Each structure stands twice: as structure tokens, then as C-alpha cells.
Amino acid sequence: MSSVSAIDHDSTRAGRWLRQRRVRVALWIAVIEAVLAAFTHDVSRLTIVVLAAIFVPIYLIWGRDQGDTIRQVTWIAAASQALAVVAALVAYLVGLLVLVIAGIFAVVALFLIFSDRR
Numbered sequence: 001m002s003s004v005s006a007i008d009h010d011s012t013r014a015g016r017w018l019r020q021r022r023v024r025v026a027l028w029i030a031v032i033e034a035v036l037a038a039f040t041h042d043v044s045r046l047t048i049v050v051l052a053a054i055f056v057p058i059y060l061i062w063g064r065d066q067g068d069t070i071r072q073v074t075w076i077a078a079a080s081q082a083l084a085v086v087a088a089l090v091a092y093l094v095g096l097l098v099l100v101i102a103g104i105f106a107v108v109a110l111f112l113i114f115s116d117r118r
Contacts, residue, residue, distance in 0.1 A: 015068025018076065026076045030083035037088055045088040052081035 011019075018025075036043040055077040063074025 011068045015072050018069065018072035022072055022076050022079070026079040026083060029076070029080035030087060033080070033084040034087035034091070037084075038091060045092065048081070048084045048088050052078075052085045055081045 033043065033048060037045060037048055055074070059074040059078035063071055063078070065071075066074070
């Protein structure tokens with residue numbers, strides 16, 4: 001018996017290639033964008049949110065109804081921007097958490113310093 005896989009109706013070679021790799025591509029784009037946002041001033045968190053606000057609706061409103069290749073490209077763009085927003089939010093919250101902990105340590109240190117009566 002041979003195993004023959006069916007080709008999706010209305011799919012293209014490029015669309016099938018993108019579909020097989022779309023999660024990996026979206027993750028790499030999000031990682032690169034998050035690293036750029038962390039280490040450069042050209043890409044800010046606001047830029048990431050604005051790009052997500054553009055690409056996610058493009059996919060949801062227009063991209064899903066297009067041909068296979070366009071659908072996959074818009075999916076990759078929307079998913080990578082959504083993941084980049086999540087990464088930026090986590091970085092912000094972790095950074096905020098680090099500042100709060102540093103503030104708590106500073107208050108405890110000041111208390112210990114001022115309460116020393118020797």
C-alpha cells in the first residue's frame with residue numbers, strides 16, 4: 001500500500017511551503033523584533049504595538065479570504081506581530097518587577113541603616 005497525501009484545493013506550492021514553516025517563521029520574526037526592541041532605540045514597544053494593530057486586522061479582515069500564499073504571508077505577519085507584542089509586554093512587566101524589587105530592597109536597606117543605633 002502506498003501512502004498518498006492529498007493536495008489541498010486552491011493551494012499553491014509557495015502556500016504549502018509557507019504553511020509547513022509558518023509557525024517557525026513567525027517565531028523567528030518575533031524573536032528578532034523583540035531583540036531589536038530591547039537593544040536599539042529605533043524599534044520601540046510602541047512601534048511593535050502599532051505594527052500589530054495594522055497586521056492583525058489585515059489578516060482577520062482581508063488575508064483569510066485571499067489565495068493560499070497571501071493567506072499564509074498575512075498569517076505569518078499577524079502572528080509574528082502578536083507574539084512580538086506579548087514579548088514586549090513580558091519584558092515591560094519583568095522590567096517593572098525588577099524595579100519594584102529593587103525599590104523594596106532600597107527601602108529595607110534604608111530601614112536597616114537608619115535603625116542602626118551604634
